[in-house]
Amino acid sequence: MGKARLPAEEVTGLIRQEVPGSQPVFVDPSGARRRRIRWAAYAAGALLVLILVAVWVSQLSGPAAPPARPPCASGACTR
Structure with a gap:
Protein backbone atom coordinates (compact mmCIF):
# COMPACT_ATOMS: atom_id res chain seq x y z
CA MET A 1 0.00 0.00 0.00
CA GLY A 2 1.30 3.44 -0.92
CA LYS A 3 0.86 6.66 0.94
CA ALA A 4 -1.69 9.22 -0.18
CA ARG A 5 -0.46 12.69 -1.06
CA LEU A 6 -1.32 15.44 1.38
CA PRO A 7 -4.17 17.71 0.29
CA ALA A 8 -1.85 20.72 0.52
CA GLU A 9 0.39 19.15 -2.12
CA GLU A 10 -2.39 18.27 -4.54
CA VAL A 11 -2.97 20.37 -7.63
CA THR A 12 -6.64 21.23 -7.96
CA GLY A 13 -8.72 23.32 -10.27
CA LEU A 14 -10.06 25.40 -7.36
CA ILE A 15 -6.74 26.55 -5.95
CA ARG A 16 -4.52 28.10 -8.54
CA GLN A 17 -0.83 27.45 -8.04
CA GLU A 18 1.17 30.64 -7.66
CA VAL A 19 3.83 31.30 -10.22
CA PRO A 20 7.17 31.66 -8.46
CA GLY A 21 8.66 35.12 -8.76
CA SER A 22 5.36 36.91 -9.35
CA GLN A 23 5.27 40.66 -8.81
CA PRO A 24 3.81 42.05 -5.55
CA VAL A 25 0.25 43.28 -5.71
CA PHE A 26 1.00 46.73 -4.22
CA VAL A 27 4.32 48.51 -4.15
CA ASP A 28 4.91 52.05 -2.92
CA PRO A 29 8.47 52.81 -3.98
CA SER A 30 8.26 56.46 -2.87
CA GLY A 31 7.38 55.54 0.73
CA ALA A 32 4.76 58.33 0.89
CA ALA A 68 -23.99 75.26 46.33
CA ARG A 69 -27.27 74.77 48.18
CA PRO A 70 -30.13 76.83 46.83
CA PRO A 71 -31.49 79.47 49.23
CA CYS A 72 -34.65 78.60 51.13
CA ALA A 73 -37.74 79.96 49.44
CA SER A 74 -39.91 80.23 52.58
CA GLY A 75 -37.25 81.73 54.82
CA ALA A 76 -37.30 78.82 57.32
CA CYS A 77 -34.87 76.12 56.28
CA THR A 78 -35.25 72.67 57.77
CA ARG A 79 -32.67 70.01 57.68
Missing part, protein backbone atom coordinates in the same frame (compact mmCIF):
# COMPACT_ATOMS: atom_id res chain seq x y z
CA ARG A 33 2.03 56.03 2.19
CA ARG A 34 4.24 54.77 5.00
CA ARG A 35 5.17 58.33 6.01
CA ARG A 36 1.51 59.42 6.10
CA ILE A 37 0.50 56.42 8.19
CA ARG A 38 3.43 56.96 10.56
CA TRP A 39 2.55 60.65 11.08
CA ALA A 40 -1.12 59.76 11.60
CA ALA A 41 -0.07 57.25 14.27
CA TYR A 42 2.15 59.91 15.92
CA ALA A 43 -0.77 62.37 15.95
CA ALA A 44 -3.15 59.79 17.42
CA GLY A 45 -0.58 58.88 20.08
CA ALA A 46 0.00 62.53 21.00
CA LEU A 47 -3.75 63.11 21.26
CA LEU A 48 -4.15 60.12 23.56
CA VAL A 49 -1.24 61.30 25.74
CA LEU A 50 -2.84 64.76 26.04
CA ILE A 51 -6.15 63.20 27.06
CA LEU A 52 -4.38 61.04 29.64
CA VAL A 53 -2.54 64.06 31.07
CA ALA A 54 -5.83 65.98 31.29
CA VAL A 55 -7.42 63.10 33.24
CA TRP A 56 -4.44 62.92 35.62
CA VAL A 57 -4.46 66.68 36.20
CA SER A 58 -8.18 66.62 36.92
CA GLN A 59 -7.69 63.83 39.45
CA LEU A 60 -4.71 65.46 41.15
CA SER A 61 -6.24 68.94 41.35
CA GLY A 62 -8.19 68.04 44.49
CA PRO A 63 -11.66 66.89 45.39
CA ALA A 64 -14.59 68.35 43.58
CA ALA A 65 -16.63 70.89 45.55
CA PRO A 66 -20.28 69.99 46.06
CA PRO A 67 -22.79 72.25 44.33
Whole structure:
Protein backbone atom coordinates (compact mmCIF):
# COMPACT_ATOMS: atom_id res chain seq x y z
CA MET A 1 0.00 0.00 0.00
CA GLY A 2 1.30 3.44 -0.92
CA LYS A 3 0.86 6.66 0.94
CA ALA A 4 -1.69 9.22 -0.18
CA ARG A 5 -0.46 12.69 -1.06
CA LEU A 6 -1.32 15.44 1.38
CA PRO A 7 -4.17 17.71 0.29
CA ALA A 8 -1.85 20.72 0.52
CA GLU A 9 0.39 19.15 -2.12
CA GLU A 10 -2.39 18.27 -4.54
CA VAL A 11 -2.97 20.37 -7.63
CA THR A 12 -6.64 21.23 -7.96
CA GLY A 13 -8.72 23.32 -10.27
CA LEU A 14 -10.06 25.40 -7.36
CA ILE A 15 -6.74 26.55 -5.95
CA ARG A 16 -4.52 28.10 -8.54
CA GLN A 17 -0.83 27.45 -8.04
CA GLU A 18 1.17 30.64 -7.66
CA VAL A 19 3.83 31.30 -10.22
CA PRO A 20 7.17 31.66 -8.46
CA GLY A 21 8.66 35.12 -8.76
CA SER A 22 5.36 36.91 -9.35
CA GLN A 23 5.27 40.66 -8.81
CA PRO A 24 3.81 42.05 -5.55
CA VAL A 25 0.25 43.28 -5.71
CA PHE A 26 1.00 46.73 -4.22
CA VAL A 27 4.32 48.51 -4.15
CA ASP A 28 4.91 52.05 -2.92
CA PRO A 29 8.47 52.81 -3.98
CA SER A 30 8.26 56.46 -2.87
CA GLY A 31 7.38 55.54 0.73
CA ALA A 32 4.76 58.33 0.89
CA ARG A 33 2.03 56.03 2.19
CA ARG A 34 4.24 54.77 5.00
CA ARG A 35 5.17 58.33 6.01
CA ARG A 36 1.51 59.42 6.10
CA ILE A 37 0.50 56.42 8.19
CA ARG A 38 3.43 56.96 10.56
CA TRP A 39 2.55 60.65 11.08
CA ALA A 40 -1.12 59.76 11.60
CA ALA A 41 -0.07 57.25 14.27
CA TYR A 42 2.15 59.91 15.92
CA ALA A 43 -0.77 62.37 15.95
CA ALA A 44 -3.15 59.79 17.42
CA GLY A 45 -0.58 58.88 20.08
CA ALA A 46 0.00 62.53 21.00
CA LEU A 47 -3.75 63.11 21.26
CA LEU A 48 -4.15 60.12 23.56
CA VAL A 49 -1.24 61.30 25.74
CA LEU A 50 -2.84 64.76 26.04
CA ILE A 51 -6.15 63.20 27.06
CA LEU A 52 -4.38 61.04 29.64
CA VAL A 53 -2.54 64.06 31.07
CA ALA A 54 -5.83 65.98 31.29
CA VAL A 55 -7.42 63.10 33.24
CA TRP A 56 -4.44 62.92 35.62
CA VAL A 57 -4.46 66.68 36.20
CA SER A 58 -8.18 66.62 36.92
CA GLN A 59 -7.69 63.83 39.45
CA LEU A 60 -4.71 65.46 41.15
CA SER A 61 -6.24 68.94 41.35
CA GLY A 62 -8.19 68.04 44.49
CA PRO A 63 -11.66 66.89 45.39
CA ALA A 64 -14.59 68.35 43.58
CA ALA A 65 -16.63 70.89 45.55
CA PRO A 66 -20.28 69.99 46.06
CA PRO A 67 -22.79 72.25 44.33
CA ALA A 68 -23.99 75.26 46.33
CA ARG A 69 -27.27 74.77 48.18
CA PRO A 70 -30.13 76.83 46.83
CA PRO A 71 -31.49 79.47 49.23
CA CYS A 72 -34.65 78.60 51.13
CA ALA A 73 -37.74 79.96 49.44
CA SER A 74 -39.91 80.23 52.58
CA GLY A 75 -37.25 81.73 54.82
CA ALA A 76 -37.30 78.82 57.32
CA CYS A 77 -34.87 76.12 56.28
CA THR A 78 -35.25 72.67 57.77
CA ARG A 79 -32.67 70.01 57.68
